[in-house]
Amino acid sequence: MNIFLSHLLVLGLGIATAHAQAAGAEAVAPKHLDTPSSIVHVSGAVKAPRDFDLAAIKALAGRDTGPVDVVCASGATVAKVNNFRGVRLTDLINHVGIAEQGHKDTRRMVIIARATDGYVVTFSWNELFNTAIGKDVLVAWEKDGKPLDAGEGQFLLISGQDIKTGPRHVRWLSGIEIKREQ
Ligand SMILES: Nc1nc2c(c(=O)[nH]1)N[C@H]1C(S)=C(S)[C@@H](COP(=O)(O)O)O[C@H]1N2
Ligand SMILES: [Mo]
Numbered sequence: 001m002n003i004f005l006s007h008l009l010v011l012g013l014g015i016a017t018a019h020a021q022a023a024g025a026e027a028v029a030p031k032h033l034d035t036p037s038s039i040v041h042v043s044g045a046v047k048a049p050r051d052f053d054l055a056a057i058k059a060l061a062g063r064d065t066g067p068v069d070v071v072c073a074s075g076a077t078v079a080k081v082n083n084f085r086g087v088r089l090t091d092l093i094n095h096v097g098i099a100e101q102g103h104k105d106t107r108r109m110v111i112i113a114r115a116t117d118g119y120v121v122t123f124s125w126n127e128l129f130n131t132a133i134g135k136d137v138l139v140a141w142e143k144d145g146k147p148l149d150a151g152e153g154q155f156l157l158i159s160g161q162d163i164k165t166g167p168r169h170v171r172w173l174s175g176i177e178i179k180r181e182q
Pocket of ligand 2: 071072073074166167
């Protein structure tokens with residue numbers, strides 16, 4: 001084999017290995033990132049933005065979900081949880097206070113939950129405050145009587161009434177934004 005061909009072979013192998021590593025990293029990354037947030041930042045159309053640490057969250061009314069199966073969008077049950085303990089997202093938002101501009105303002109609002117790894121999910125104001133779903137949307141700090149582990153974050157958002165609970169099971173919750181749609 002001449003030098004040119006052997007270099008080409010080495011280059012090809014290198015690229016193949018890099019691709020395999022990237023694919024592998026993507027599949028396992030969420031469990032290994034360990035990026036728990038220390039605060040939940042509440043911002044947007046609120047009276048004043050506020051950071052909640054664990055003590056501030058725990059100072060609000062605590063609630064329990066009872067049994068929740070965490071079901072991925074694929075249909076796979078990825079966890080069976082007896083209880084998440086936390087505060088209702090509606091209680092957290094009410095505590096900060098929405099900056100309402102008139103009687104018809106809140107109905108145009110969306111609520112965005114963000115995690116430290118860039119994961120994002122949305123709710124509508126009506127869904128949270130005007131349907132039964134809202135009662136079971138918690139910002140949780142405890143699972144089955146124990147603090148959440150690093151792979152779940154200090155704070156985890158769970159929407160217990162969802163058909164597939166996996167998507168709106170937000171590990172490493174770090175922010176809640178109330179956005180007024182124009
Ligand atoms: N921060 C964050 N939360 C997340 C995800 C994610 O990538 N990042 N994946 C979601 C997915 S796809 C599912 S099914 C559930 C449960 O996934 P887990 O078993 O990896 O916790 O968490 C969800 N929460
Ligand atoms: Mo998932």
